[in-house]
Amino acid sequence: MAETGSDRITITMDGTEVEVPRGQLLIAAAEEAGTYIPRFCWHPRMKPVGMCRMCLVEIETPRGRLLTTSCTTPVSDGLVVDTASDVAVKAQEGVLEFLLINHPLDCPVCDKGGECPLQDQTLAYGPGESRFVEPKRHFEKPIKISELILLDRERCILCARCTRFSSEVSGDPLLEFAERGTVTQVLTFPDEPFASYFSGNTVEICPVGALTAKPYRFRARPWDLEAVESVSLVDAVGSKVSVQSSQNEVVRINGVDNGPTNQGWLSDKDRFSFEYINSSQRLTVPLVRHNGEFEESSWTEALDLVAGKLGSMAGSAIAGLGGARSTNEEAFAFGKFLRTVVVTPHIDAQLADGLDPQFLATATPRAAIDDLDKARTILVWSADLKEELPVLYLRVRGAATTHGARIIVVHPRRTGLDDVATHKITYRPGRGPEVLRKLIAGDGTYAEARAALDDGPVVAIVGRPGLSEGPRLAEAVAAFARDLPAGKIMPVTRRGNVYGALDMGLAPTLLPGRVAASSEQGRSRLEDVWGPVPETAGKSAKGILEGLEEGTITGLVLLGSDPVRDFPDPGLAARALAGAEFVVSLDIFLSDSSHQADVVLPVESFAEVEGTVTNLEGRVQKVNRLVPGPGQSRPAWAVLDDLSRRMGGDLGAHSAEGISKEIATVAPAYRGFGWDMVDWGEGREGVILPLDEGEQPLQYVPVDPGLRSRSSAGLSLHLARVLYDDGVQTRMSPSLASLMPAAAVYLHPRDARALGVAEGDRVEASTDLGDAELVVAYDDSIARRTAYVPANLPETAMLGAAPGLTIERLEEVVG
């Protein structure tokens, strides 16, 4: 928002006139003007409460000078404030003394010691000695309030940051004050642990060491930490993080406040999944299969073998999958390797679990995350954002609670946003097209939601509510939403850098820089630099796996991709890998897929590589290296470069930054882009590369594909991901692994009754693609004749995402 003259007013601060934004809180205005007022409870991303009283200042009023908290006082024209009067200073010193009298001062063993606002402000503003000779207050310490978080009530200064975060920001009010007066304390409710996807944020914003998280407790002293700013690759939001290490091991990830994206907040998966980086199961040396068993090998032997094998096959008989968890530079190198060295068009970064690549990468008019704050109405017809894109969920929630946006949620069962939704439409998977038609028409019960959609600006978050629903429904919803008043669309899918991978051309239909593979002109411009690339369109992940099964494709190159676990038809994926003649996998772990490879090459991971990534709004940000990769692991781009030279090609990739320069040359949407634009400190916010303007090569205007509703006689399957699924980031992070939920098949109680099953019964659940033995659980929020199964849990991995599900009660074995 541009600030015009009238948005700024003049106040007198400590005798000097300063210009500040109208209506800003005094504490923030003062800081902007260069005067830091001490504080504990105030947090710029939460509503002020004026509880700690540390930020007391004196202001002039018609009735004389008044002590007031600067965090609750908006500036007004002509305000006269004294932040350092004798009265104000004495009050501040008094508050600090009050906070310290019962504080245990166990700083030597406190994880906050060294980065503690209470320590720092005591040094700056506090009394030099203690006058307190009474016994201190005692509580049992620390108490475990969740699987991840511990609370030490003796250290707590009752600033309400954690309680406000959990009630105001994350919407799971599991922390509250109990008791009153001197024994006031933060507590959880009986039998309700602080089981929040966002619990780690409270640890980070705690101004003392009252809240600590298991993964970091007693791991390091803050002054020994090395840190870089980077971007979380856990999901496609691109949350900004500070990665911190001690003795070359990542020990902590904190959030960094990037206004347009995460605003400082992280999901616990963003924050704690770093543990997988340090896993003892990381690959450290190349593995080559000899007589059915993996054996450790040298890089030279492994690369010679791979180059020889791939070189002996026809290019078009080889396919590549992956790159969605890589940097843009790695993804670009992968695409260039496949298109120019292997010479194959069969490339995909998604595993049939996302959306059409052109739609995802280039649909217009595209909403930025910040557009949510300006929207009057937000349509959410996608996966449950709380499960798949938790930080985006926080922004949508904030749009409702802080900015008053109307939220319309369309989903087969309850979602995290339901409590702030003004309208909720629950539908049976397969009936989406019919629901959309009714919504467009404003029929009957949909009239109010339809009317809300006519009140713009509208942002429509579109994606796949579940894996058993097709990808094209999202395009139909987008086609409707883009024509709404000031309508913008945000196509969403979950995986880390999938948008970057698509931008780098890791799709059968896309060339680097959002160019259609079918574009003669686009291809010829690329060939000017790269030399010849395949002319035909390639196969998608599904086509590739089918090709492998049939034998039309014989070689497979995987880059951090695990189709056996992630492809929605796990049987096909398993048969495909079994049928392949040669599979090479570049990975950080021996995944289910790399277990079936012929050669496995260890590559570096998050925090070990440098590069850029692109988030779901097209924002490019910088990822930085902090620690070395384990053993002999190498950056993926360097491995691909070596392979290329052995195969007679040349990627010309000598450094990640060098690759980025080539991206800026050949990828039209990235033209002119350079790392200097996004170096932290310089381009703190990152840059959104053009999506709407003339230089955007491909503009994908969604058109309603005219889908027909699918009806199934039996149960419809709603197969959807949960945050802590059985992926590498959860499974290989000990602190998170235990949080994986128990699997079940969720049924509406009335459907269960009709099917003759009850809660707790064991059933065989089957689709056309696979089956699973599961326990029945009731869910009265779910659409009738629909069964919800959480995807990718150990018990559900083999189920497969088919539209229909049958269940059969397993007879108890009488012993």
Next chain:
Amino acid sequence: MSTSILTGRMNARPTDSHTLAAYEQTGGYVALRKALIEMDSAAVAAEVKASNIRGRGGANFPTGVKWGFLPPTFPRYLVVNGDESEPGTFKDRQLLERDPHQLVEGVILAAYGLEVQQAFIYIRGEYAKPARRVERAIADAYAAGYLGRDILGSGFDLEITLHLGAGAYICGEETALLNSLEGKRGEPRIKPPFPAVEGLYAKPTIVNNVETLSNLPWIVGKGGTTYAGLGPETSAGTRIFSVSGHVNNPGNFEVVMGLTWRELIFDLCGGIAGGRDLKCWIPGGASAPWFVPELHLDIPVTIDDTAAEASMLGSGAVVVMDESTNVVGAAHRIVRFFSHESCGQCTPCREGTTWLENVLARILDGRGRPADVELLLDVSDNISPGLKWPPAQTTICPLGPSAVSPITSILTHFRDEIDAMVGALEVPVG
């Protein structure tokens, strides 16, 4: 001095003044009939303004002025503060228990004057019997057509909801009361916004005390200017003083303001029990700085004369202490009350009142140090900067500074006694 606006009925009908029949037989609901039939809302509000009545909850703010702060938006609410909890105060209890219809009629009149259609009566949870009486009175008023839809055929609708508190003194502070009523923790809100602008459920809300509203049937019936003519100009009307402590005749006394403290303590209350001497008294509730006979006995009992002597008439709770009183013990007892009742949200009150309590307890225990006097004063100053009256505060609400009043009182008037206690010990603790 014998004027009985509020307590006449309960004195005349000691057994049944709380019933609808007795109330109607003694002029009850006549003012309401007059207001609803002959007067518009503005006229009722004008009578209240003209009466010059000042709030009886403790702050003594002019009621008509408070009503004038309401913005012209709807819905708006009226909340009756019946959370009487100040130590020594027991006047509202009697009004609730023995003349509940007088309050109900006052509420209806106020609601009419304020154009409110939903009122709440918040009564402290410990007042079980008064609450039962009010509950019954409300039910009877509904049955008689004084509440509900189209009251007395006037077209005016009003619902009254009774709510019981859960045992926190702080809920007598009006914004904490509103939080409590909303089901939240009873913690005072930051002001502004004041309740008149953003109160219950963030809607414009007037919060008035039980005694204040119990005056309304008389004010509307007899006219605001008649009421204003009672007593001194800025302390109009009668007040109920709850007198307790070392007097021969403790109890509630309704008087026209303007008599002297000597008359109140020695005439109305029969002087000090056991023939002992008066040492000091608290003129207006536990939060008020204390008065002593050598300075204050002949001061008139009015809001302004009390304020001029750096104390307050507050809620009308007068606690009388005779010469045998250990004033440090008395101060400790009051500070302990406030520290126990601190809501805990803001630092100086939560930590400071407890600290003061602990220091006083240590002194009483014979472990005082000479430095404790300065410590008490400086800790008090960090809660209530300047130790002046009316108090400044580093806190959100006045509860913290309330705990400072007994300390400044004993250090102002009885410094020798505390000095003797803290100097008596040869080896300081610490």
